[in-house]
Amino acid sequence: MSPEDSKPHSSRHVVRNLLRMMLRNAVSLAGVALALVSLANFFFLFLIDLISERPSPYVDILAYMVAPACLICGLVLIAIGLWWERRKKIEEVAEFPRYPRIDLNDPNQRSAVAFFASFLGAFVMLSAVGSYKAYEFTDSVQFCGQLCHSVMNPEFTAYQLSPHARVACVECHVGSGATWYVKSKLSGARQVYATLFKTYPRPIPTPVHDLRPAPDTCEECHWPQRFYGAQLKVFTHYANDEKNTPLQVRMLLKTGGGDPSTGAPSGIHWHMNISNEITYIASDDRRQTIPYIHVKDMQGRITEYMSKDAPPTKEQIEKLPRRRMDCVDCHNRPTHIYVPPDRAVDESLQAGRLDVTLPYIKQQAVTVLAKTYSTTEAAMEGIATDLHEFYTTKYPEIDKSRQEDIRHTIGEVQRIYRSATFPEMKLDWKTHPNNIGHFYYTGCFRCHDGQHVSSDGRMIRKDCDICHTVLGQQEGATRIISAEGSAFKHPVDIGDLTQVSCSDCHTGGVGP
Ligand code: HEC
Ligand code: HEC
Ligand code: HEC
Ligand code: HEC
Numbered sequence: 001m002s003p004e005d006s007k008p009h010s011s012r013h014v015v016r017n018l019l020r021m022m023l024r025n026a027v028s029l030a031g032v033a034l035a036l037v038s039l040a041n042f043f044f045l046f047l048i049d050l051i052s053e054r055p056s057p058y059v060d061i062l063a064y065m066v067a068p069a070c071l072i073c074g075l076v077l078i079a080i081g082l083w084w085e086r087r088k089k090i091e092e093v094a095e096f097p098r099y100p101r102i103d104l105n106d107p108n109q110r111s112a113v114a115f116f117a118s119f120l121g122a123f124v125m126l127s128a129v130g131s132y133k134a135y136e137f138t139d140s141v142q143f144c145g146q147l148c149h150s151v152m153n154p155e156f157t158a159y160q161l162s163p164h165a166r167v168a169c170v171e172c173h174v175g176s177g178a179t180w181y182v183k184s185k186l187s188g189a190r191q192v193y194a195t196l197f198k199t200y201p202r203p204i205p206t207p208v209h210d211l212r213p214a215p216d217t218c219e220e221c222h223w224p225q226r227f228y229g230a231q232l233k234v235f236t237h238y239a240n241d242e243k244n245t246p247l248q249v250r251m252l253l254k255t256g257g258g259d260p261s262t263g264a265p266s267g268i269h270w271h272m273n274i275s276n277e278i279t280y281i282a283s284d285d286r287r288q289t290i291p292y293i294h295v296k297d298m299q300g301r302i303t304e305y306m307s308k309d310a311p312p313t314k315e316q317i318e319k320l321p322r323r324r325m326d327c328v329d330c331h332n333r334p335t336h337i338y339v340p341p342d343r344a345v346d347e348s349l350q351a352g353r354l355d356v357t358l359p360y361i362k363q364q365a366v367t368v369l370a371k372t373y374s375t376t377e378a379a380m381e382g383i384a385t386d387l388h389e390f391y392t393t394k395y396p397e398i399d400k401s402r403q404e405d406i407r408h409t410i411g412e413v414q415r416i417y418r419s420a421t422f423p424e425m426k427l428d429w430k431t432h433p434n435n436i437g438h439f440y441y442t443g444c445f446r447c448h449d450g451q452h453v454s455s456d457g458r459m460i461r462k463d464c465d466i467c468h469t470v471l472g473q474q475e476g477a478t479r480i481i482s483a484e485g486s487a488f489k490h491p492v493d494i495g496d497l498t499q500v501s502c503s504d505c506h507t508g509g510v511g512p
């Protein structure tokens with residue numbers, strides 16, 4: 001017996017005893033391994049976080065949440081093992097077996113120890129690399145868009161067809177900086193729960209109320225000071241008649257800019273909050289009804305506009321949250337663009353994917369696309385039967401002579417459906433309005449309706465030429481307008497255009 005062993009309460013004795021108990025039971029050993037690995041991971045991730053220029057939210061989550069959690073689990077395991085061992089000891093009241101003595105002079109034991117040490121080293125290294133990879137994966141479009149496949153399917157599908165198809169989800173939805181990591185991770189955890197237990201809302205509601213403000217996302221790529229001048233845009237529509245007569249409007253959109261250093265703040269991008277500050281109150285959750293707007297201009301002058309149609313109450317002005325206008329108030333569908341059937345069919349006809357020589361194809365395609373189906377499969381079937389039936393009953397000769405064309409047409413209409421309508425998520429172009437323009441949705445006319453006035457009698461204008469200039473208009477082969485600056489001529493007489501709301505009739509589905 002060594003002198004220390006005879007003094008059972010010396011601290012050295014206690015430590016040694018503890019260590020012995022720890023290494024002799026599997027539970028504590030596992031705990032030790034887990035703790036070591038998480039510690040190594042923590043240091044590795046911590047280093048990445050220190051040296052990377054744009055720290056990613058996921059590194060931080062792994063480094064500061066996952067690794068410590070594992071470390072704690074490891075420590076708890078150690079404690080459980082110790083407790084277990086102690087109980088056993090008390091029950092058995094037996095002498096502890098001694099450790100195997102490691103003797104590095106014995107070549108057998110030496111190689112065993114070397115093997116064990118290199119195994120441990122490799123394991124620690126690999127798990128560090130593994131967690132880096134895990135972080136990379138959680139940052140990827142695949143993770144965001146495809147992992148929760150059914151939930152994100154609409155957003156992911158539309159995203160892939162959009163101008164931002166190469167921009168990662170996290171560029172717009174998380175951005176850089178510390179607080180937003182935590183925010184997005186907390187809501188991420190909630191989302192994982194919702195996905196597992198299928199408690200998520202269908203569709204996922206829009207707008208995203210805690211979306212990161214545009215200066216930290218959009219403006220990281222788009223230079224907000226840029227002056228665009230006027231841009232040519234051509235709109236091609238096809239009528240609901242037998243010939244699918246095309247109607248084309250060519251217009252200059254006065255996009256402009258909002259920064260005095262790049263040109264006088266003017267045009268549409270005047271709103272961009274560079275020299276002006278616009279805040280507003282919406283009385284509905286989707287921000288489609290705006291009773292009150294507050295403008296602070298470059299000189300600091302304040303103008304308040306109130307809706308004449310639905311004046312805000314004093315309580316609303318005081319209580320409702322004020323939103324500061326940014327890019328997303330107009331560009332709310334920069335990437336998840338759920339194209340209305342009317343526009344999708346027009347685009348397809350123009351691109352030649354649908355055959356404009358098939359009688360009534362515009363009208364029929366929109367009609368089948370706008371129907372309500374319970375599942376995508378039912379929609380595929382419904383589209384095929386309805387279109388077939390239309391041509392067999394109304395145009396039997398065409399049905400016989402152009403079978404191949406009709407088959408193609410059905411395939412294309414089905415493709416359009418799948419790209420913008422998602423019955424499983426109860427989502428289509430009606431549930432997610434697009435605020436650019438004013439044709440299918442209220443959009444700009446939420447404020448520019450000629451009904452929002454200030455106390456000194458000014459109003460937010462609806463004049464057709466403040467946002468664009470019509471350069472030409474053509475119906476079939478007939479030119480209707482060929483002089484710049486002429487007003488848009490509506491194909492059917494509906495009276496004074498400044499007195500109507502286009503989206504009342506043009507719904508994107510069946511109709512004009
Ligand atoms: C170009 C920026 C951008 C990218 C890239 C992007 N989003 Fe979005 N996302 C938005 C905006 C803007 C909104 C709507 C915000 C609003 O109306 O409040 C949105 C909304 C959403 C919504 C809420 C439902 C809806 O449609 O409004 C989900 C879910 C979503 N995005 C998921 C994704 C996923 C998954 C990806 C990657 C595959 C992605 N987003 C990529 C900008 C982006
Ligand atoms: C990571 C960089 C990046 C971010 C973040 C980003 N964009 Fe873009 N955006 C682009 C690129 C690149 C294009 C050009 C795509 C092309 O021309 O094919 C583009 C194009 C656009 C266009 C023109 C679309 C068209 O029809 O040609 C608009 C509008 C736009 N972005 C708005 C936004 C808004 C709003 C946000 C924030 C919600 C945003 N972008 C965030 C990179 C980005
Ligand atoms: C008042 C509404 C509004 C706001 C706010 C706004 N935009 Fe725009 N933006 C438009 C309209 C309208 C167009 C014309 C293109 C169109 O109709 O699709 C446009 C065009 C663009 C384009 C495309 C230019 C091109 O070359 O095709 C980009 C990029 C863009 N905006 C980015 C931004 C960014 C970034 C912000 C925020 C800093 C912003 N916009 C704020 C309404 C707005
Ligand atoms: C939240 C309300 C709001 C929305 C939505 C809105 N605007 Fe405006 N807009 C204003 C206000 C306020 C003014 C300034 C009116 C004034 O004081 O003269 C303005 C002014 C303008 C001007 C005139 C700038 C100038 O040169 O004087 C244009 C052009 C414009 N908006 C285009 C648009 C377009 C295009 C859209 C839709 C994509 C849109 N706006 C959506 C509130 C809004």
Ligand code: HEC
Binds near residue numbers: 253448462
């Ligand atoms: C506040 C700005 C604003 C005002 C006022 C305005 N427009 Fe527009 N208009 C737009 C924008 C922005 C677009 C482009 C939308 C897009 O890019 O899809 C547009 C598009 C259009 C189109 C093409 C739509 C399509 O999809 O074919 C027509 C036609 C049109 N406007 C007519 C009018 C008429 C008529 C008036 C007067 C009653 C008017 N606009 C007033 C902003 C405005």
Ligand code: HEC
Binds near residue numbers: 238249492498501503
């Ligand atoms: C009272 C209902 C009504 C209102 C409001 C209305 N339209 Fe129309 N619009 C129609 C009808 C009906 C047609 C003809 C449809 C056809 O020939 O197939 C039409 C056709 C059009 C077309 C030709 C393309 C197409 O879809 O057939 C354009 C472009 C158009 N309208 C623009 C506008 C604009 C811009 C506004 C708002 C300033 C507006 N309309 C408001 C009823 C309306």
